[in-house]
Amino acid sequence: MPIMISARSADSPEPDLDLAGPVLQVAPRLLNAVVRHGEVAVRLTEVEAYDGADDPASHAYRGRTPRNAVMFGPPGFLYVYFSYGVHWAANVVCGPDGKSSAVLLRAGEVIDGHEVARTRRGPRVKDRDLARGPGRLAQALGLTGEHGGGYLFGDGPVRLIPAAAPPAEIATGPRVGVSVAADRPWRFWIAGDPYVSAYRRSPRAPAVG
């Protein structure tokens, strides 16, 4: 099990997208951006911010471990983790080097490579559901742990293309699935976009009151 943390060398291209700012500013800028892995490309419609050591819901909250080490590095890298023993979920590391913040890619629209995506997701899956949800998005793109640590702006297999145009309207709300700090409105999605995941509050989150 090699630990795959690739450092961006000095002559690597700079990110095409400024990811080094505060995660709450970076996250909404990822909306309408496109993630491409081979034939499959996904336009992002929904993301979620995780603010490193200041965020009880972040995987980086309890400090650096082998799994989350890439989050503590420079922005522009993929953090991919295995969730619930079943799914992979992909994050874009952002914020300044050492801040350990990241943005979870929650949902998107498959805009290229539908056939390949459907091969991975299943023959009966509707287009709308191909990448609507973190696990689904990673599966549609074929992202697994082996892509973790990859740089999104170099010549690696996974690329992040900045949004051609910002969304007309961005909505925010509580994060999904987290059992702590669920009240922080750090989920961002494109208002009215059908390719946004269905909202399900964590059953472990405290009741709204």
Added chain:
DNA sequence: TCGCTGATCATCT
């Protein structure tokens, strides 16, 4: 449409 539940395992305590 809503709510519930099993699946399944890497990671951390």
Added chain:
DNA sequence: GATGATCAGCGAA
């Protein structure tokens, strides 16, 4: 040994 940044399938309404 417990816990999830989830999903699909099911049954009820």
